[in-house]
Amino acid sequence: MARTIIIYVDIDDDLGVIGIESPVVGDKRVYEAITKASESLASDSDFNSMVMAYNIFKKMKKEGEDVEIVFIAGSQRGGLEAQKKLSQELEEVIDRLRPEDAIVVYDSPEDEKAIPIIQSRLKIAGIERVIVEQHRGVEETYILFSKYLKKIINEPRYSRLFLGVPGAILFISSLLAxxxxxxxxxxxxxxxxxxxxxxxxxxxxxxxxKWWENSTIMVIAAIISIISLIISVVNGVFTAQEVKGAVYFQVSAVLLSMIPYIAFSLIVLFAGKVISRAIDRDIKLWHDVIKILTVILSYYVMADILRNLEEGIYFLQFQTLYSLSISFITLIASYIIMNFIEKYYGKKFSS
Known part of the structure; x- marks a missing residue:
């Protein structure tokens, strides 16, 4: 048991990239991790943070304080998944060491997201942010560039944005050409x-x-939805080529050709959620039923407005306005009633 723990935070899991399993607990295991990191992360600010945490630990240990050192990591995917994994590792460390407070060592704004997570479970006695000054020489600039290029290629959360999007642009541009x-x-x-x-x-x-990992139905629904969206875009492009006339006429024609597929895409997604909730016996499935009805209503109203535009009618007809008002009131009333049922009877159903 230790009164104080020195926590090195690695929210993007650079430890996992080089084969170090976290959490790393104790002087011996931390030293082994630093030695291994020195082979591939020597020029990285993460390595400097590890060494800083270890030096703080040795200094406090030498002064006779009851202290232990740990390395905890998140996930290379980033976002909520990284924070969730880091939180789980922190709980594991707390259960094992039973500390009273912690000193947190980190090096990047991304790692800073871990501070509220740690603070919610432990008293933070100190925070140390490691800032490594980068030299402006050609060699150092090349090393820094290589480091971030490697991150872009190997880490999914960066590669999606910096490789996936440009790749899609090049592919579509070539296809159109x-x-x-x-x-x-x-x-x-x-x-x-x-x-x-x-x-x-x-x-x-x-x-x-998350859908892919947790729900086969939602994966199928998402695939069908994406296909429908692609068809809507293709349909809109070909309609734009064929339709001639005033600008408002062309715009309304293109939108009319696209919105059935867009509406179908949304309906498929919400229907998939309804089926998933029904399988799990979740009373909240009615939320998605209301969404499906809203999409259907919106589709008919928008289609009616666009058809009017094609015919040169620039205002809502009474029949359309009346139908819209009645449908809107019905949806709101249904939502209030179902919300009342869920609030007052949901617990009885679950028990």
Whole structure:
């Protein structure tokens, strides 16, 4: 048991990359890990942080303090998965050592995300951030460039963005050039970049990975949904080529050709979630049923508006407005009623 633990934080799991299994607990194992890291991470700030943590440990030990050193790591995938794994390793260390407080050593803003996790379980007695000054010589710049290039190629969370997106742009641009549709190269590039920003911004890639690991049904639904979205884009491109006339007419025609597939894509995703919840006997499946109904309603309203635009009608007709109001009121009422049932009777069903 130790009163204080020195924690080196490696949230992107560089330890795992070089074959060191975490958590690393104790003077002997930490020394072995540093020795192994010196062979491949000697120029990396992570290595300097390991040495810094070890030096702090030796200094406090020499002063007679009750102290132990540990290395904990997250995941190369980053995000919530990295934080979750680091949290699990921290719990393992706490159960094993029963410390009263901790001194945290880290080197990057990404590692800094671990501090609130540690603080929620232990009193933090000190924080040491290691900042390694980079020289401006050609050789040092080359080493630094090589380090980040290796990260881009080997670590999934970087390779998706820096290799996957440019790769998709080159592939689509080449395909359009072969088919003689070079005028669509620029819009396609913007669409790919925008799609990548949406996917990363809303963490759709992490959600898809969780679906892949936890639910076969959601994987199938996601694949069908993606195929439907691709068809919608292709359909929109060919419609844009064929339709002539005023700008508003062209836009409405393109959108009309795309929204059935977009609506189908969303419905498939929500239906997959309904089936998954039904299998798990989750009463919250009604949330996704409401979403399906909302998508269907939105589709019919948008389709009606776009058809009106094609005919030169620029305002909502009374029938459309009436149907929209009734449907909206029905959905809201259904949501309130189902929310009431879940809140007051959900516990009875679960018990």
């Amino acid at each position: 072969i088919t003689g549709l070079t005028s669509y190269v620029a819009p396609s590039i913007l669409m790919i970049i925008g799609g990548a920003m949406i996917v990363r911004g809303f963490n759709f890639d992490e959600k898809l990975e």
